């Protein structure tokens with residue numbers, strides 16, 4: 446019988462994976478910092494692919510056993526799918542785990558896990574400092590900073606839905622209880638916020654949350670959070686802005 | 701091309717099947733050729749409410765599996781010749797429902813019918829997801845209590861993200877609220893949420909409020925959809941729902957005590 450239907454097909458496409466930039470080789474500290482991140486949004490990080498960036502470590506001549514770190518990441522629930530900026534030994538180890546080596550791009554605009562990075566060391570900039578600062582840190586001679594575009598959402602975010610924005614997140618509709626919105630930058634909700642809102646999720650302590658009607662289950666900026674239990678009755682159902690001051694969340698009514 | 705309506709809720713026992721039977725009958729009575737499909741495999745009771753349980757020979761799954769033609773499985777309603785029922789199987793397991801199979805059957809039916817009403821099972825699992833996947837319109841059946849409102853909200857999220865329209869980036873499913881088993885006395889006494897409470901959370905276009913009514917149970921015992929009982933308030937409310945869905949502007953009835961305990965607890969915002 447003649448069968449002309451193809452067995453397979455190649456399509457060109459892009460696959461998104463977060464990049465984990467390591468600044469220290471203390472595996473226990475890395476594990477702790479990551480676990481904290483994951484606890485904030487377990488569903489979001491569950492089975493997430495991950496590219497491991499070792500350039501910073503190798504610049505400082507800090508050695509790291511790649512097999513060991515890959516094991517730690519798998520245990521937490523990540524899937525390491527690539528290594529970048531590794532030394533010869535680390536690349537060999539990655540190959541032995543069938544993890545591809547990314548040598549093509551020598552620059553990165555990726556964010557980082559905020560914990561490993563001391564906020565005092567990075568000059569706070571105004572709107573999107575995170576990407577900029579890291580980029581300068583890695584390659585001072587690089588091109589102008591790339592700003593992540595803001596994400597605009599106009600339909601309601603219902604219970605069980607999750608939105609993640611790499612830049613600012615602007616929401617025009619209500620966010621239901623049981624919904625989760627996250628942004629590496631600021632979050633604006635021009636409506637009622639009943640769900641969980643996490644701004645500056647990659648450690649941007651300058652990120653802010655603005656909303657018209659605060660009834661949130663949880664608010665967080667760069668990992669510092671408050672649950673609805675901790676929210677003051679005075680600002681309940683009020684238009685507010687939320688920002689971080691010395692690791693304390695400040696909630697202020699917008700008059 | 702038929703318009704596909706899914707009657708859905710997330711939470712069980714809120715009145716989806718009662719609603720499916722009523723609105724399918726209402727649309728048919730208005731002269732639109734309508735078929736109502738029971739997606740609740742293993743727990744069929746749409747045929748009971750429509751009083752055709754003793755005429756079931758083949759079912760939805762037989763059709764999907766190619767064991768019967770659609771025309772063999774469709775049952776014509778005894779009260780209205782514009783209404784047909786495609787019953788669920790009571791015996792087979794749910795895995796027989798596949799997206800491809802459901803899609804084929806709906807496509808066939810679309811050629812012949814004006815409206816296809818899909819009676820969704822409870823939950824947010826496969827059966828419920830398949831019932832809504834191909835929908836154009838969604839009737840979100842909600843009772844005036846927190847758990848039901850929460851589940852409806854969850855369902856609305858699925859409607860806007862996991863449907864064919866969402867996947868194809870087409871115009872989203874049109875979502876309507878149907879507040880059922882509304883008991884004005886219990887709303888007034890603060891035992892139940894009021895319409896305003898529910899709308900504060902869901903903010904949907906309200907298609908109607910169906911009052912709690914004994915006539916619903918007696919109608920389903922008799923196998924005659926409650927919409928055919930013109931004396932019943934629930935029947936009248938369902939008739940209004942159908943008329944509004946078809947574009948008539950009617951004031952809402954059966955709605956005393958709009959403010960339930962949430963409002964009284966926190967006060968209005970205006």
Ligand SMILES: Nc1ncnc2c1ncn2[C@@H]1O[C@H](COP(=O)(O)OP(=O)(O)OP(=O)(O)O)[C@@H](O)[C@H]1O
Nearest residue numbers: 712713714715716717718822881911912913916917
């Ligand atoms: N307006 C009403 N007044 C009084 N009883 C009602 C009303 N609507 C539904 N009921 C009753 O509630 C029960 C559940 O109704 P129904 O079977 O329509 O719900 P369902 O959402 O389809 O349930 P399931 O999730 O199990 O499929 C039935 O006993 C029905 O008679």
Ligand SMILES: [Mg+2]
Nearest residue numbers: 716717740820
């Ligand atoms: Mg039912």
